[in-house]
Amino acid sequence: MGDWLSEANMTSRADNGGYEPTFLESLEPALPHIAKYRIKVAANAGASDTALLHKAVTEMVRAKGLDLKVAWISGDEVLPAVQKAQREGKCMFENICTGEKLDEWKFEPIYAQAYLGGLGIAAAFASGADIVVCGRVSDASPVIGAAYWWHGWKRDHYLCGGNFTGFKSLEMKGWDDIGYPIAEIASNGQVVITKNKGSGGEVSTQTCSSQLLYEIQGPWYYNSDVTAVLDELWFEQLGTDRVALRGVKADLPPATTKVGLTAKGGYQAEVHWFLCGLDIMDKARMTEAQCRRMLRSYSDKFTKLAFTVNGSAAENASNQNAATVDFRIFVQAPNAEDISPDKFFRPVIDPIMVRVQSYPGATPHLDWRQGFPKPIYEYYVTLLPQSDMQHKVHLWDGQSLDIPPPPQSKTFPAQQPSQPAAAAVTTADFGPTTRGPLGWVVHARSGDKGSNCNVGFWVRHKDEWAWLRSLLSVSMIERLLADEYKGKKVDRFELPNMYAVHFLLHDHLDRGVSCSSSYDFLGKQVAEYLRSKHVDLPTKFLNRGRL
Structure with a gap:
């Protein structure tokens, strides 16, 4: 089974159409082995044209003369259902990340994909399919579908059962x-x-x-x-x-499923300068002032203009690269013309030679492609009743099977529960402390879900757990985030059997991967940033070895 879809390619395929071609690159050399050993395959690589992917896989199987049956799943494309429910006033379609109502969203949806379950996959396998291709099923659905079929589970059974900070x-x-x-x-x-x-x-x-x-x-x-x-x-x-x-x-399953709506969000561009050696922040201020002056005639059309210094120059560095940081100028606007080269790229490059004198050692990045407008997509995450979807299995012989919504479901609160931190403990409870990065003792991992960012922390030993759960309160996370904390809601819950504390940072990622202005558009570096922040660490924990 394979998971080919993310919010990044869901939004791009919404406008440009098609499936994910790397699935075929992976599948083609494996087909003889799949046929020989009767291996079942389920993958959600259909993106916005699962029927076309089914055709491509069927033709590939036929060209190799293999006896493999290929089925496909439909029902994830739900824009008409969303629009109908909105017209009829049946649903406000609240954004589960921001709380915004769909009527308040200033963008016009061009596509909507729902996250389907795995029972269509199970039904396809039960009908004799060898390969099942899907559009937007949830990440877990290929696993659920395969296990449901193999073990003969029923709907009322409700069974469930790389990126590592210890990478060194x-x-x-x-x-x-x-x-x-x-x-x-x-x-x-x-x-x-x-x-x-x-x-x-x-x-x-x-x-x-x-x-x-x-x-x-x-x-x-x-x-x-x-x-x-x-x-x-x-x-x-x-x-x-x-x-x-x-x-x-x-x-019980929820009565609703998640839906991602895509809209054309305008255009963005960026230019990078390199700052080296001494007085980095002063050089950045000088460059920003010059660029803002040059952009003055055009910036009223910009929806976002950001100047950021990324990285830090090592003191008394042993090589020039270590003393160099990236100065990024980032812009977004509704129309490509608003940030055409003469209205953005030229004005922020010209300070090197034209009309003004730039900072000492001024050097722009020579990859100028980023300075030209490229389209971006807004992504809106909401919920749709499962009863409003048309989940269907399409078999190789033209027959189809309808997959009804769950006969039993449950309405859950709109927001997941949040737990307070444990009662504070004193440093004396753990002996002497050493000031240092949290990551010397604590693992973490983070990621994106729409504009929300989730981050989990855990420790390896039971005696470290009491310290971790007391230390990591919501207020401590807000303090560790420092300038990155923008006043949005933070949820907290504990997994005591894992010695773990999890936080959900609401609306932390600047509208999500498809239109983010951040370097960390996937939210995966939030955990590494927080692990780098200094706290008082019990010395006895450090004596076990640093992560």
């Missing part, structure tokens, strides 16, 4: 060729995570914690088919590269 420990385990994980799923929903023998990296309680904390939004993990309850979850190391998932509970 993987160097001697082959970090240049890290293996893909394998999930072994039992009929009772128990799960063991492992990987191919001989591949690099490791499967451990720590790497599994990293993956899980990155994906969640709170104690409830919603899928169209089931809700997983995570507050008592933990991992058990069974052996080398074998980890069991424990403590997951199940609840």
Whole structure:
């Protein structure tokens, strides 16, 4: 199974159409083995044209003379259903990240995709399909669909069962060729995570914690088919590269499913200058002042104009690169003409030679392509009743199967619950302390969901847990974020069996990946930023070795 879709390519494909072609590049060399060993395949690479992907896969199978049946799933394209419900006043379609109502959104949706469950995939396999291609099913749906079919689960069973801050420990385990994980799923929903023998990296309680904390939004993990309850979850190391998932509970599926609406958001461009050596911030101020003066005749059409210094120059650096930082000038506007080269690129490049004298050593980046307008897309995340979707399986022989909504569902609160921090403990409870980065002791992982950012922290030892849960309050996270905290809501919940604390930073990512002005458009570096912040660390924890 494979997960090919993200909010980045969902928005780009919404306007440009088509499927994800890298799926075919991966599938083509594997087809003879899939046919020989009767391997089942499910992937959500259909993007905005799953029917076309089905045709391409069918033709590829036929050209190789293989006996493989290919099915596809429809029902994720829901813009007409959203528009109908909006016209009839049935739903306000509140943005689950920002609280905005769809009627208040200043953009015109051009596409909407719902996150489907896995039962269409299961029905396709049960009908004899070997390969099932989908559009926007949820990340977990290919797994749920395959396990549901294989084990003969029923809808009322409700079973559920790389990017690692300890990466330095993987160097001697082959970090240049890290293996893909394998999930072994039992009929009772128990799960063991492992990987191919001989591949690099490791499967451990720590790497599994990293993956899980990155994906969640709170104690409830919603899928169209089931809700997983995570507050008592933990991992058990069974052996080398074998980890069991424990403590997951199940609840009814929600009555709704997530929908992402795409709209044309205008255009953006950027130019980069390099600042080197001394007086970095003064050089940046000088350049910004000059550029703002040059842009004065055009900037009233800009919706965003930002000047940022990215990185820091090492003191008494041993090489010039270490003493150099990036000065970025970023712009967005409704129309390409508003930031055409003569209205943005030329004005912010001209200070090097024309009319004004630039800072000492002034050097712009010579990749000028970024300075020309490129389209951006706004992304709006809301909920749609599952009963409003037309979830359907299309078989290879022209037949189709309807997948009805769940016969039982549950209405959950609009926002996930937030927990206060544990009662404060004094530093004396843990002995002497050393001031240093949080990441010397604490792992973390973060990611994006629309404009929200989630970040989870965890420690390795039980005696570190009392310190972590007391330290990491909402107010402490706000303090550690420093200038990055913009006053938005922060939710907190604990996973005590994992020694973990999770935070949801509402509307933290500047409208999401498709139109963000941030370097960290995926939110994945938020965790690394927070791990770099200095706190008082119990010295006895450091004596165990720094992460």
